[in-house]
Amino acid sequence: MYQQYGKPSAPLLLQKKSFIEENSKHLNNQRNIAAVYIQQPIRENCKNCNHVLMEKNDFIKDRIAYKICSNCSHLNGANEDTNEFCETAYSNDDGKNYAENYDSENIESYNYRVASIYVPKVEFLITSLRSDNVDPYKLEFLDFGAGSGYFVKALDSVGLKNVFGTEVSKVQVSLGNKMIGRDALRIHNLQDTAEALSKTSANVVSMIGVLEHLQDPRGAIRAIQKNDNIKYFFISVPLFSLSVYIEIISKNRFHRQLHGTHTHLYTEASIEYLAKEFQFDIISQWWFGTDMVDLYRNIYIDLEETGGSDSLRSHYLSMMKSILDAMQLEIDKKHYSSEVHVLFKKCAI
Numbered sequence: 001m002y003q004q005y006g007k008p009s010a011p012l013l014l015q016k017k018s019f020i021e022e023n024s025k026h027l028n029n030q031r032n033i034a035a036v037y038i039q040q041p042i043r044e045n046c047k048n049c050n051h052v053l054m055e056k057n058d059f060i061k062d063r064i065a066y067k068i069c070s071n072c073s074h075l076n077g078a079n080e081d082t083n084e085f086c087e088t089a090y091s092n093d094d095g096k097n098y099a100e101n102y103d104s105e106n107i108e109s110y111n112y113r114v115a116s117i118y119v120p121k122v123e124f125l126i127t128s129l130r131s132d133n134v135d136p137y138k139l140e141f142l143d144f145g146a147g148s149g150y151f152v153k154a155l156d157s158v159g160l161k162n163v164f165g166t167e168v169s170k171v172q173v174s175l176g177n178k179m180i181g182r183d184a185l186r187i188h189n190l191q192d193t194a195e196a197l198s199k200t201s202a203n204v205v206s207m208i209g210v211l212e213h214l215q216d217p218r219g220a221i222r223a224i225q226k227n228d229n230i231k232y233f234f235i236s237v238p239l240f241s242l243s244v245y246i247e248i249i250s251k252n253r254f255h256r257q258l259h260g261t262h263t264h265l266y267t268e269a270s271i272e273y274l275a276k277e278f279q280f281d282i283i284s285q286w287w288f289g290t291d292m293v294d295l296y297r298n299i300y301i302d303l304e305e306t307g308g309s310d311s312l313r314s315h316y317l318s319m320m321k322s323i324l325d326a327m328q329l330e331i332d333k334k335h336y337s338s339e340v341h342v343l344f345k346k347c348a349i
Contacts, residue, residue, distance in 0.1 A: 002131045002284035004124060006329040009293050011116035013321075019254055020297055026254035033260025034064055036088050040079040043067075047081075047217060047264045048074035049273055061248050062255060068240075074270035075240040077263035081215045086190055089261050090168055090213070110148075110179045118154035121208065121341065125234055126158065128284035128343040129204075136160065139231075142202035144193075144220075145210030149176025152184050166196060190215065197223035197230075206234040212262055225278050225346070233280065233344040240265040241338040242291040242331065250298045257294065257338055268335050271342060280344035289337030292328040296320045 019026060046053055051071035057078060058068050065078035079085075129136045137160060143151045146165025149172075155163040165185045167173050173185045188196045197205065197220055205224055211217050224230050243257035244265070258265055275282050299320075303313050331337050 001282055002128055004284070004286040005288065005332045006325065007120065007288040009290070009324050009328065012290060012293060015113060015117075019256065020300060023254050023301055027252065030254055030259045031062065033089055034062055036085055037077065037079050037260060037263065038063055040082045040085050043076055043078055043080045046072060046074050047076055048072050048266070048270045049277070050218060059248065061244075061258065062251070066258070069270070072270040072273040073240075073267045074273075075244075075258075075265040075267070079263070081263055083190075083215075086215050090190065107179060110150075114150050114153050114157065118150045118208075119157060121151065121236070122154045122158055124284070124286050124341060125204075125206070125343065128234075129232065132283050132345060136204075139203040140201060140229075141204045141206065142166065142200050143206045143208065144197065145207055145213065146172075146176065146185055148172045149180050149185050151206060151208050152176070153180045156180065156184070164202075194219045194223040198227050200227065201229050203229060204232045204234060205230050208234075208236045209238075211235050211237050212264060212266070221274065221278050225280075231346060232283070233346075234341070235344070236339060236341045237266045237271070238262055239289075239336075239338055239340060240267050241289060241336055243289070243294045243338045246291070246294050246298060253298050253301060256290070266340075268340075271340070275344060279347040281347055283343040283345050284341075285343075286341040287332045287335055287337045287339075289328055289332055289339050291331055291336075291338050292324045294338075296324060 044053060045051065046069040049069060049072040051069055053067045053076060054070060056067075057065040059066055067076050067078055068074075069076060126136050129139070139160075140162040141155055141160060141164070143149075143155070143163075143165040146152055146167045147169070149165055149167075152163055152165040153176075163184065165176070166188045167176070167185055168188060168190050170187055173187050176185045177183050193214060193216070211220070214220050221233075224233050238257055241257065247253070247255040247258055272282075274280070300313065300316065303316060308316075328337070
């Protein structure tokens with residue numbers, strides 16, 4: 001298996017400055033979504049393996065209860081992702097509210113995000129496919145849940161020709177097609193996830209930060225498994241990591257890792273369970289995270305709110321920025337990072 005570890009934090013710090021500067025705004029949005037989520041019926045089965053969950057909660061964070069699956073170790077929010085919740089979170093107002101988290105102000109910032117965040121993902125995918133003795137330039141790609149098309153444009157940028165995306169938000173599809181320069185993105189309904197995946201002619205299906213948002217991830221994976229056109233499945237998913245523990249003790253901070261629309265989190269074991277159940281081989285993994293960025297962010301906001309001087313904050317910034325990546329890399333190497341990219345291949349039967 002091909003494995004890769006770590007990535008620079010500088011692009012994320014630059015593009016997510018609002019997480020520090022507008023903590024209250026993001027916190028309010030998070031709690032508005034959480035208020036809807038906790039009104040939904042209790043979740044009885046694990047989102048990953050479908051095993052019956054224990055009645056007892058493992059912890060409560062920002063009013064939401066969570067349970068660790070005793071079968072696959074997946075972390076589950078205690079409530080269901082109902083139609084009402086998903087419509088509220090993702091597609092009401094054509095997805096305008098959710099799209100605010102991902103919108104780019106102009107073509108320059110859009111292209112910077114593509115180059116700094118998404119092109120490295122594409123490079124990892126290409127390297128992974130080649131490690132499996134496949135020519136990626138002979139394959140068809142579908143980015144499912146493509147958002148504003150960042151990953152699609154990144155695939156385009158390296159010369160891949162047969163690339164498309166599909167997305168539920170009309171706002172993001174419109175923006176993405178404008179930025180990409182062609183009608184690469186199409187709209188699908190939330191209820192049509194399995195059907196869209198079962199009918200695609202793509203050989204590689206990617207879900208970059210998407211699988212954890214699906215109402216029925218098992219149904220989506222089953223549709224991929226049954227579609228003979230699809231040979232590879234590429235995901236980026238959030239993990240049950242140190243960031244969650246940082247959030248547990250940071251009550252009035254925006255929780256980036258485990259919040260309103262992240263109702264469950266993967267673990268290394270739950271990903272391995274998924275692969276075994278649905279008969280996938282794991283071709284490659286890229287472990288990296290923002291756990292140390294989350295720690296850095298929360299302490300910085302604390303320093304501001306408690307009246308720390310400019311000199312104190314300057315010293316803190318200088319110290320943390322010089323060690324952030326090195327600290328995070330050690331976490332990544334132990335597979336405890338807040339995110340992982342995985343390329344699955346269907347097992348030969």
